[in-house]
Amino acid sequence: MEKMDLSKFALADLLLTAVKSEISSQEIYARLALQVKNAFLQERMNFLAMEEGKHRQALENIFHQRFPDREIIVPEHPVVPLPEIHISDEQVPLSEIIAQAMKSEQAAHDFYLQLAELFNDDSEKKNLLLYFSMMEMGHYKLLDLEKNNLERLEEFSQEQELIHLGP
């Protein structure tokens, strides 16, 4: 994601953007965990889903602290469109889904880094968002290693696992 000025958006909308992104990532990883054959990768997907779920909770807490009178309504179209994983109803190679998830993690990393700048008056929340940014980068790196491993296996003509995320 290019460096963008988030200060033109309402803070509530930005927090809801992040909540939506975490819900979407959590769902994808949970679905992947049900489908991948590799038991180690399955555990890793469950772990990523768990972390995204905790991010969501923390973001909702921040929202309630800042906007105690407002309800959380997850927007269909968030103010900042973050890349999500395209859910097709066809089978897709696992490495392709991982590549999409990496883009989404990179964007989340960038988004939190910029969102943190809007919390200069609250160092605790600012540090939490910077920590989330770092965590998403950790997801990116784990996924990158998994993708490299799949590509290595493919070189030795091992069949790519196909995943069906869609309905």
Add this chain to the structure above:
Amino acid sequence: MEKMDLSKFALADLLLTAVKSEISSQEIYARLALQVKNAFLQERMNFLAMEEGKHRQALENIFHQRFPDREIIVPEHPVVPLPEIHISDEQVPLSEIIAQAMKSEQAAHDFYLQLAELFNDDSEKKNLLLYFSMMEMGHYKLLDLEKNNLERLEEFSQEQELIHLGP
């Protein structure tokens, strides 16, 4: 770890070296999880401990398959001395323990990469060991990000968390 020729060692001893290393890492991460204040980091430590435990199980399975008549006796002094975390009975800054854990993960990565070469007759086990190598590199990268985060906090004169791993 420098590139070393593992073929001069007995395979059983090399597998026991790896088992010992996984036990030691699992124990460290489990102890860290009990001590760190950050709930996200705590979950990550538990996750790393869980993965090391699964590696240990898988290595023990390989040992039993290759040496069905032998018992697993974890050596006090493995044939290849892998760096372990120094357990002092004093309090140590968290970032220092993480730095030591990173060295240990790097060494485990290198070790599995070389151990895999001894399984050229068994592509399933070879791929599993290469996968473990990749997983340890994932741990290294996650720890590196955590260490950077602690150093960033320190720049803003936040006190370093002290950890007591020893008896």
